[in-house]
Amino acid sequence: MHINIEKVSHQYETKQGMLPVLKDLSLSIKRKGFTAIVGPSGCGKSTITRLVSGLIKPTQGSIFISNKKITSPLSTVGMAFQNPVLLEWRNVIKNIILPLEIVSKNMTYNQKISNALDLLKLVGLEEFENNLPSELSGGMKQRVSLCRSLVHSPEVLILDEPFAALDAFTKEDLWDVMHKLKKERDFTCILITHDLREAVYLADQVIVLSGRPASLQYDVKTNFNEEKKISDLYSSEVSQLLATLRNQIEIAQNKND
């Protein structure tokens, strides 16, 4: 499913009056594409995730998924956040089947469990299906959260800084998990992140947003390799790309001042 964001402006009501966060933002994400969105803090990146998932409606403009205008939440979308928001009273496997309880009410319990187990194996947590979230590490919780966001086979996956709170090595592990999931399940993905290396490593397109109110500032393809490896991040080609992106972020930050 391709996603088109067309001339979207959005503002929030605050105590100090209206706060515009997005202004005339237009971008398109191709079918099965992986797009990372970076930009200064508070520039409205998370607003984009809430708009695309249909949780809020834009003040102006429209968003289309496969040429269909989004007016309310779609069951073909999966979401994961920085906070894994696992339900502490459910064990791992029952956390993962939660979306199926909403969107696939006719599916048998065993079918739900087997769908969840397939994903759990992909992320390497099959031994932990009966553990409670409180017994897992931060990285493990995030893996479970990713499984949950994919269990109903969504066609669009929206990731709002899911790896931001993890340590560097766990992060890199999860990047590879993400590559694996993308290869196996093939969905269209939007990743919000502050980490330029993460954006470049995971996505095939990186978009830099300007400071608030945000619009499209810079757009670059990052297909530097068919199969990306962590070591690629240290090549001169990628270093160049990272430097360009860093420079763009600085330009965006200055606009904010």
Place this chain on the structure above:
Amino acid sequence: MIRINNFIIPLFSLIIFCLLWELLVWYNNWPNYKMASPSDLWPAFWKFKHLFLIYGWETFWRTVVGLILSVLVGLSLGILMGFSKTIRIGLYPILVGFNAIPKATVVPVIALIFVGMHNMNTIIIVILISFFPICVSISIGLSTLEREYEDILLSLGANKFEIFYKIALPKTLPEFFGALKVSTTLAFIGTNLMEIIEPHGKGLGHLFDSGKISADYPLMFAVLITLAIMGIFLYYIVVYLENIFAGWAIRK
């Protein structure tokens, strides 16, 4: 081993408490009309054992029924206040003001409105005194649910009801049980307020009052200890339920 410890340790602390109490009375050489000692209690209890059984049961069932009803009242109000900001800001001043009124002053009012309906009067006082902590904890638990918890279900097109029973309600259970423990002990205060202030010739409160009239101090103390034991018993029933329904929230 853990199960045995859970029983032995509280028992041990109870024995030490009684010994210190006995020692205090013995050391000061207080007569039992000043302060009864644990060794005075058993004879007093034994002398009136039939009354203790009858009155104890009366106090107990009224407390339990009142507590169950206050859970229903507290839950319903808490759910309404948790989901609607308008209801919340509208009801809070009334509830807080009402809770600030000493319940002893409400007893004669209730007793006058429902003259002669002793059981109902007592149960009403129990509800009035016990529903508040439950109501507040549920409303806070529901209204402070993090946005992301709602988002994971809302983004799938779930309705309000599904969010409530799949996420909001189970997530609020630990707070609910915390409040229920407070309400359980408050409930006994409610029953005894009614039984002592407006004596109907029923319940442990009445037995306490008779002890007061006949200056039978060991009897009064025996009543208090019986109430304490019933309170502990009910408290552990709540703990048991908490372990079943909200055991995930208890740190091992």
